[in-house]
Amino acid sequence: MTTPGNNGEQTPSAPQGDDDPFGYLYEDGQAAGATPPSGGGGYGYPGPRSSYNQVRAVGDRRPAYGQQQAQQTYGQQVPQQPYGGPNAHYAAPETQPGGAPQYTPAPAGTGGGRGRGPNTKGLLIGAIAVVAVVAIGIGAAMLSGGGDEGGDADAGGKPSEASTVEPSEKPSKPGKDPVDLPKTDAKALKLDGGTTTASDIGGAESAGGVYVAGLDKVGAQVTWTVNGIPEGGTYSLRVRYGVPGKDANANIIVNGKKETRPLNMKNFAGAEEGDWEKGWTNTYAVIQLNKGTNTVALACDQSNICGANLDQMWLVEGSQG
Incomplete structure (x- = not known):
């Protein structure tokens, strides 16, 4: 137990x-x-x-x-020895059978040899050169191809588009020469309704400083008979006038027909009221004339403010201001 x-x-x-x-x-x-x-x-x-x-x-x-x-032969791994100490198993290659291995040096520039790899830099440069040559060849082929097409067309006897263009049979219409249109002054106008000529106010450009006065009365009218109109069309009627520092206007009658808009005789000169001599200025209106002879009249009625003196009248082709 x-x-x-x-x-x-x-x-x-x-x-x-x-x-x-x-x-x-x-x-x-x-x-x-x-x-x-x-x-x-x-x-x-x-x-x-x-x-x-x-x-x-x-x-x-x-x-x-x-x-x-075991005998250590050349080419086999040598056991690691203490740092700085001799290798007890080491035997020089010359003591081995066959002696030390023989090495044949590689030719210069081949990229071979002991401890060196292939010459990659040279291969890269060669590849770049080949690519450049191919690109240049393609560009030259494209350029020469375009030229060959043009050469083939010429060799075939087909004319180019430029050679098929023929000169125009109809010469272009030359520009119009400036037309010398009629011009008049106060002494050549037909005066009606109490209008008269005068020269006591300085500044008129008509011969002798003559101008037409009295257009400020209802029924007053001056008429200009225009000869030598080259062709019918649009013209600009120019009028030189003088006002006493305030605006005025008058009806326009062309070939007996009243225009819808009166002639604007504004105080463009900026003269002070009552100063006739400083009130000379220009204005215009667009009218339609026939070829040959036409009549142009300026008239005053109850709808107008006609206090103005008339100096000269002339025409300009077109609707220029």
């Missing part, structure tokens, strides 16, 4: 003496007479050829018992 503190007879006891194969490693084993084995092959002990379990001193490079030192 097993009781606390008593493990019974079945409890195994520690091996004594030689019963423990590793007893020689402990003090109690050595005291019991355990000794290390003298030879290999026994239980728990490696044979004499298993050098990896044999105890060596640090730095001992001798080969294991029973083994020959």
Whole structure:
């Protein structure tokens, strides 16, 4: 029966003496007479050829018992040696069978040789040169192709478009020469309704400083018979007049027909009121005339403010102001 503190007879006891194969490693084993084995092959002990379990001193490079030192040949990896120390297994290539390997130097410019790769820079330059030559050739072919088409057309006898253009049979119409249109002054006008000529106000440009006065009365009228109109059309009637510092107007009658708009005789000169001499200025109106002879009249009725003196009248072709 097993009781606390008593493990019974079945409890195994520690091996004594030689019963423990590793007893020689402990003090109690050595005291019991355990000794290390003298030879290999026994239980728990490696044979004499298993050098990896044999105890060596640090730095001992001798080969294991029973083994020959392998000869290091050229080209095989040399075990790493301590920094600055000699290689115990190193043998110069000259001492090996066949001597040192022979190297043949590569020709200059081939890009070969020991420790050098292919000449990639030269290959890149060559490739760029080839691409440039191809591009130039394509451009030249395109340019020469366009020229060949034109040359073929000429060789075939087909005229170009420029050669088919013929000069115009009808010459262009030359521009009109300036037309000298009629002009008149106060002494050549027909006076009606109380109008009269005068010269006491300075500034008139008619011969002798003569102008037409009295147009400020209702029914007053002056008529100009216009001869030599080259062709019917639009003309501009120009009138030089003078007002006493205030605006005036008069009806326009062309070939017996009254125009819808009167002749504007505004105080464009900016003369002060009552100053006839400083009130001379110009105005115009667009009218339609027939070829040959026409009559143009300026008349005053109750709808007009006709206080103006008339100096000269002339025509300009077109509707120019």
